[in-house]
Amino acid sequence: MVLEGGGSTARRKLEHIEIVLGKPVEGPGTTWFEYVFLSQKALPPVEPDRVSTRMSFLGKEIAFPVMITGMTGGAPGTEEINRSLAEAACRFGIALGLGSQRAALESRELVYTYRVAREACSEVPLVGNIGISELVRYGPGVVETLASMIEADAVAVHLNYFQEVVQPEGAAGISRGLEALFKAVDVSPVPLVVKEVGFGISRELAAELYSGGVRHIDVAGAGGTNWVLVELYRAMASGDLVKRYAAEGIKDVGIPTAASILEVRSVSEDIVVIGSGGVRSPYDAVKALRLGADVVGLARPALVAYSKKQLSEFLEGFLLGMKAILASLGASTLSEVRRSPVVVTGLLKDWVSSRGLSLG
Ligand SMILES: Cc1cc2nc3c(=O)[nH]c(=O)nc-3n(C[C@H](O)[C@H](O)[C@H](O)COP(=O)(O)O)c2cc1C
Secondary structure, three states, X not given: OOOOOOOHHXXXXXXXXXXXXXXXXXXXXXXXXXXXXXXXXXXXXXXXXHOEOOEEEOOEEEOOOEEEOOOOOOOOOHHHHHHHHHHHHHHHOXXXXXXXXXXXXXXXXXXXXXXXXXXXXXXXXXXXXXXXXXXXXXXOOHHXXXXXXXXXXXXXXXXXXXXXXXXXXXXXXXXXXXXXXXHHHHHOOXXXXXXXOOOOOOHHHHHHHHHOOXXXXXXXXXXXXXXXXHHHHHHHHXXXXXXXXXXXXXXXXXXXXXXXXXXXXXXXXOOEEEEEOOOOOHHHHHHHHHHOOOEEEEOHHHHHHHHOOOHHHHHHHHHHHHHHHHHHOOOOEHHHHOXXXXXXXXXXXXXXXXXXXXXX
């Protein structure tokens, strides 16, 4: 996939796509889903096609508790990706997030690279996106601008602290982030989703967010796409040795996704939890639901499948696999998954006990 053009924000977006598709950007740690075992029956009591996976999410009905989380837009050529993702989301009835809309705030002529998603699909929840630094810089009113730009059902604010530390462009204003988020929740015309980008959200932060009115959290835990690794490759390409050493030194940070889902869920049943970060298989997805996610999210696998022109087949196979596993648990509805037996071993078991978490 070769894309070109745009200003510096747009160019960075394109570099990210090239690196994410071309380099090993996952790990080095894992999601800890490998410590979770579900008790499936070899003789399922439910037919897979009788499993009801429909649910309401962000004011719309979706056919599966699945979301492609925010990746792109903001550079010429990325509209093709967003259009394809939106068409696939529509075909399968799953939610879609777009990448940071910062580029469109900086130059309005890039708005079409995001709007194309809503034009391609009006039925599924569409989630806008902005970074916490931009929210601090532009102020809470920017959420309304972002939502109306793409007719979004929600706007995600991403917390990408570790990425910002190691990216050449740097991080600023992060300590005013919580205050900015609370103001934005108050004035936003649509729900605000607070999302990580691959380092997870702790119980403590989730509790603070909850107390400020946030009701949607995408944990985006560690074990999947690692943005410190992505920036490490950019630092290597530009010869920035300081950022390179910093990135090598902090690439292991983050809360594994399985632990982060349990942490956030422990704060309240009232939070809509998106379980994402390294969800790579239908089995991972069902484990995420069992641990407390309402919806599971994936990003890089959808981009990889798109680049191979296999997005539809990938999603169809993924969703088929999810239904098969749900049926094998005897779960004919999504709420039944949360009550199915689960065994947690190893590091995740230690984490659960030292943090006093419950498996529900
Ligand atoms: C190419 C690419 C671009 C991304 N851009 C954004 C972005 O603009 N805003 C955001 O919140 N997350 C962004 N993400 C992070 C994803 O939404 C997701 O949180 C993260 O990649 C972990 O999920 P994964 O392991 O399934 O890839 C991006 C991910 C990819 C792969």
